[in-house]
Amino acid sequence: MKHDLSAKLAGHPFVQGLSEDHIKFLTGCIANVKFMPGEYVFREGEPADLLFLLRSGQVAVQVYGPGRGVTTLSTMGAGEIVGWSWAVPPYISHFDVVAQQMTLALSVDAKCLRAKCETDPEFGYQMLARMVKVIERRLTATRIQLLDMYGSHR
Amino acid sequence: MAHIAELPNVLNDSDPMIPRLMRVVKNRPETSNTFTLTLEDPDRIPFKFEPGQFNMVGIAGVGEVPVSVCGDPDSPMLVVHTIRAVGAITDALRRVVPGQFVMVRGPYGHGWPLREAEGHDVVIVCGGIGLAPMRPAVYRLLQARDRYGKCAMLYGTRTEKDILFKREFMRWRTRKDFRFELTLDRGRGVWRGNVGVVTDLISRLDVDAPNTIAMVCGYEMMMRFIVSSLIAQKLDPSRIFISMERNMKCGVGLCGHCQLRGTFVCRSGPVYRYSDIASLLPVREL
Ligand SMILES: Cc1cc2nc3c(=O)[nH]c(=O)nc-3n(C[C@H](O)[C@H](O)[C@H](O)COP(=O)(O)OP(=O)(O)OC[C@H]3O[C@@H](n4cnc5c(N)ncnc54)[C@H](O)[C@@H]3O)c2cc1C
Ligand code: FES
Numbered sequence: 001m002k003h004d005l006s007a008k009l010a011g012h013p014f015v016q017g018l019s020e021d022h023i024k025f026l027t028g029c030i031a032n033v034k035f036m037p038g039e040y041v042f043r044e045g046e047p048a049d050l051l052f053l054l055r056s057g058q059v060a061v062q063v064y065g066p067g068r069g070v071t072t073l074s075t076m077g078a079g080e081i082v083g084w085s086w087a088v089p090p091y092i093s094h095f096d097v098v099a100q101q102m103t104l105a106l107s108v109d110a111k112c113l114r115a116k117c118e119t120d121p122e123f124g125y126q127m128l129a130r131m132v133k134v135i136e137r138r139l140t141a142t143r144i145q146l147l148d149m150y151g152s153h154r
Numbered sequence: 155m156a157h158i159a160e161l162p163n164v165l166n167d168s169d170p171m172i173p174r175l176m177r178v179v180k181n182r183p184e185t186s187n188t189f190t191l192t193l194e195d196p197d198r199i200p201f202k203f204e205p206g207q208f209n210m211v212g213i214a215g216v217g218e219v220p221v222s223v224c225g226d227p228d229s230p231m232l233v234v235h236t237i238r239a240v241g242a243i244t245d246a247l248r249r250v251v252p253g254q255f256v257m258v259r260g261p262y263g264h265g266w267p268l269r270e271a272e273g274h275d276v277v278i279v280c281g282g283i284g285l286a287p288m289r290p291a292v293y294r295l296l297q298a299r300d301r302y303g304k305c306a307m308l309y310g311t312r313t314e315k316d317i318l319f320k321r322e323f324m325r326w327r328t329r330k331d332f333r334f335e336l337t338l339d340r341g342r343g344v345w346r347g348n349v350g351v352v353t354d355l356i357s358r359l360d361v362d363a364p365n366t367i368a369m370v371c372g373y374e375m376m377m378r379f380i381v382s383s384l385i386a387q388k389l390d391p392s393r394i395f396i397s398m399e400r401n402m403k404c405g406v407g408l409c410g411h412c413q414l415r416g417t418f419v420c421r422s423g424p425v426y427r428y429s430d431i432a433s434l435l436p437v438r439e440l
Contacts, residue, residue, distance in 0.1 A: 072349040074354070
């Protein structure tokens with residue numbers, strides 16, 4: 001069973017370049033999860049105790065505002081990760097994330113992951129370096145979104 | 155670089171500055187500020203063009219503007235333009251009605267490298283009105299689908315209301331041999347598709363970089379981000395093609411209005427190999 005999880009984990013882009021030992025180390029924190037369309041992966045304000053490595057399907061990051069309803073800010077699919085709040089105190093989720101299609105993922109227990117990052121600084125560095133890459137990509141995407149880069153309203 | 159005399163089918167061979175009058179067959183709104191004009195030559199002279207080429211389209215007494223040809227290159231009896239109304243001339247064009255005549259000169263410029271792309275995978279990335287110059291290329295590609303490897307098209311636009319050619323998308327989506335992805339900057343209500351910038355979709359593609367040709371069209375700032383994402387996927391800059399826009403007057407390399415340092419966009423472009431103009435893009439006010 002663990003071997004199966006380890007193989008699934010090794011195939012995810014998030015761990016590309018991670019040593020075999022570190023993949024095994026991380027496998028101790030993960031579980032296989034599945035979300036049906038419409039099911040929430042997590043909700044705004046909830047403790048951010050899981051990080052998700054998406055394997056297939058699609059999820060939407062959403063925010064709800066009275067009078068505006070639900071706005072989808074971004075969607076993510078296979079190979080991407082969802083949830084960064086596990087890395088930053090107070091470890092609370094800032095958005096709703098809902099499955100738009102049947103979605104398969106590996107969930108990573110955040111407490112377990114944080115403990116492993118503390119006990120093995122090299123592993124911790126590898127995890128944070130990967131998170132920074134994801135955050136940099138998302139930040140760039142958000143900046144581009146702000147630009148009205150399709151010139152729709154010029 | 156072809157001389158203007160070698161360019162195909164300039165409507166008035168004797169003097170490329172003299173427009174032909176074309177009759178408006180249809181003027182259909184696409185979105186709140188974008189419309190599609192369908193024109194025909196009253197003498198039924200076929201209009202041949204290559205995907206990516208443009209016409210100078212105008213109204214007597216108002217002026218003329220460069221607009222890409224957006225119809226099917228295999229339907230030469232109709233000339234189709236999809237235009238976003240942004241100023242005096244495009245707004246005047248928005249108001250034309252069937253039966254009225256508009257002035258057309260063209261087709262001008264160099265189009266998409268469909269010949270060079272044969273035998274390769276093709277990735278098309280466009281945003282907003284950038285879909286208009288790309289549509290004839292998609293028609294050609296799908297019509298001769300067996301000449302190409304894997305084909306994907308990524309299209310981004312602001313909101314659901316800004317999506318162009320919705321009906322066409324439905325058809326493209328059902329094709330198993332053509333991957334079509336659409337993304338919005340913002341999704342409201344019942345929207346269940348992708349949300350995020352079009353560059354996000356690039357990183358989700360499984361690109362065989364040495365065997366891929368990319369064609370990019372849209373607002374210039376957007377194209378810079380798209381090109382960076384394609385290069386991050388290991389695409390060589392010489393395999394990326396972009397369509398440039400500059401103010402134009404003559405459209406045939408005479409006036410210099412469209413000059414981009416050592417090149418005239420109307421004559422050497424609008425489609426360029428990215429590696430040929432990469433150094434010019436970051437230069438302000440060029
Ligand atoms: C080769 C080529 C192909 C084109 N194809 C199409 C097409 O298929 N469909 C289409 O809708 N447009 C296309 N354009 C752009 C089109 O030519 C311009 O929108 C048009 O010239 C605007 O003229 P106007 O008199 O209506 O507005 P103007 O009065 O000239 O401008 C109004 C406002 O729009 C801004 N603006 C004008 N043109 C541009 C531009 N190209 N980029 C950014 N901002 C601009 C101006 O800065 C100004 O603020 C193309 C341009 C080129 C060079
Ligand atoms: S528009 Fe006159 S030279 Fe290009």
